[in-house]
Amino acid sequence: MEKMGVAVIGLGNRGQLLLKTVLKHFKDFQVVALSDLYEDRLQKGIAACEKYGEYQPLYADTNYKNFISKPEIDCVIVPSSWDSHIEICIDSMNAGKYVASEVGGAYNIEQCFDLVKTYERTGVPCMMLENCCYGKDEMLVLNMVKKGLFGEILHCEGGYHHDLRDEVALGHEQRHYRLDNYMHRNGEVYPTHELGPIAKVLNINRGNRMIMLTAMASKSGAVNQWIKDNKGADYENANFHFAMGDVITTCIKCAHGETIVLTHDTTIPRAYSRGGLVQGTKGTWSEDCDGILIDGMVEGASYDHKFLPMKDFYEEHMHPLWKEYKKNGLVGGHGGMDGLCLAAFFDAVRNKTEVPIDAYDMASWMAITCLSEDSIAMGSMPVPIPDFTYGKWIKRKPYVRSKYCLEEVCYDCFDEEEK
């Protein structure tokens, strides 16, 4: 069997983790090219190939443009810094390579349109590796939504609640892109972990779309406090006025009247949560309450206003993809969702099909970042969200070509056992 060639561009912490997952678990793919702006990271990537793949990549270059068009490369994975995702994706599509980008937000609307236009011109699929779309609980809820158990969906929420103060504060030491973004920008810079699964619940870009948002930022102060407490008052940026508010709240309205609330909350001491909430006319899922309540499912539960714990739903309503995945063995980081998300991309590369999270999704999800910055800059004014599909969202059908699809559950793709 001839292996398919993968290039990995961006070899920071996230890149190294994804690289290792590819090397260890996707044996019909071979990492043929590596790139990072830093030589030491490049060497670390080469060493990983030698260790886990028992080979050296054909290309290792600080400038990916030197190898992007090489015929040995079938697809590209982009775990680089936020500001380079779209540029690398566009270069990859122009070179005819399937491309999968790590998550992040856009810096302006224009680059989102550039992404879509490049996809439309080249016809080369571009996927966002939004691993949380393949999270166990997110897929459980998606499955229950698509079964109609929540009724008509009305409102969803999500948040990136993750205390990253050390990563932000020590950004210069760790060469981490978060620091610069937090110093200079004020907006929902990391929307997709929550928005991705919500967008699939709400059929965004396939019969629905996000039309408008407002955003509001709290003052900032928590990073300064952390630096002073942990590194002293003379440490770099101890007294720098960070542009980014510690909590950013973004409210989004959809074409069919549903609302979405996103929260960016990454510099305050707290437990991790993605704050998932899905509410329909017949039920609610709340991640933080660890519960689901569906009208009529359990005698008296609606009358008593009682959530049932998530675990009570796994047996009957687990998404068939997760049933199969658990049976075959979870791989990769973040509870297995990294591996499942990569599997979805590689499945499309192998079969030369479309990808389940495509350029339209990527453009519209990433656009929330720069639009939230605009709204905050203008005192929380509502700002319109462009239609990145050029009208096609009205007639686009759910993507149901593979078992990895995220709009409808493609039961035909699974064995009897998983259905």
Added chain:
Amino acid sequence: MEKMGVAVIGLGNRGQLLLKTVLKHFKDFQVVALSDLYEDRLQKGIAACEKYGEYQPLYADTNYKNFISKPEIDCVIVPSSWDSHIEICIDSMNAGKYVASEVGGAYNIEQCFDLVKTYERTGVPCMMLENCCYGKDEMLVLNMVKKGLFGEILHCEGGYHHDLRDEVALGHEQRHYRLDNYMHRNGEVYPTHELGPIAKVLNINRGNRMIMLTAMASKSGAVNQWIKDNKGADYENANFHFAMGDVITTCIKCAHGETIVLTHDTTIPRAYSRGGLVQGTKGTWSEDCDGILIDGMVEGASYDHKFLPMKDFYEEHMHPLWKEYKKNGLVGGHGGMDGLCLAAFFDAVRNKTEVPIDAYDMASWMAITCLSEDSIAMGSMPVPIPDFTYGKWIKRKPYVRSKYCLEEVCYDCFDEEEK
């Protein structure tokens, strides 16, 4: 001892419960006057006086204006429908009677200013009976905030998450004011259960104020669904298009940069929650996660990003008022906070002092309702929040004249045991 006279105006479910609490637990007060628009409710109130107070009220009238100025009345309690609160409060102050209003929202800004101006002209205190300000967990968190444990406060959230579909849908049968409001209005109609405690955390009207908000409404559908499922497709309003969205999200900005997010969520199946969240530079309280995390309080907890359960904080940080209250015995509904809130009002009446939730608080909290309607009507445009103190918020100090005060903890008011 001569008892002080109380009038209760409004004798629906809430009024009957408060009346009973007064009759049973505040023996130095005597209910001397009752009013309700409905004769049957009036009779039920009289029966309660006979049963629990062993006396008949001096006045029982469907029109409170017929007795409001009577000298036997020292104070007035107003658990009437939302649209009459401010009018009755104004009439009471004009008659020289201390007045306490049940919670609700305003219909326009003008009536909020009328309330404040009447208070300023008459000098008669007017309190909002926001029982949640006296909730056990809310007071625990307030106490910890005032001790400085959360650092500088950055962001707060709260929600009225309460499945009231039956109350809304059966409003005509039950003569409940919610139905009419939900049929015709679209806004955060019930903000104060969450906003009250948050406002006290953020020193609103005493060194801080709310300056601006945006609001967004989801579509509506859940009440129609409930009616069809429970009463049939021919029942009243089964196909009425309710103006009110099922979920309303309101984002508020404060003068010192703090943000507040309020959620109104009363027509979707789910468990009850007030969704409390307080976040500062040094810690977070999350009601739905049932947890608190304070930097440095527990070795390793910040590094591990772990909440500790609320119960772990009760012993050391319980508000002294609650320590005393628990020792002496909880009274009234809603886990005792009804009784504590009434006690705060009666304490001011007895001692002829100011009230801990005053006319400025009431006006600014209630104004969120009509301002959220304005924002939603204008596509989530930001709207300014007036300064109901006429500039006095800048220099107003925390109210620390009684143990019931909610800005600072008045340790001098308590025995050694509670401190």
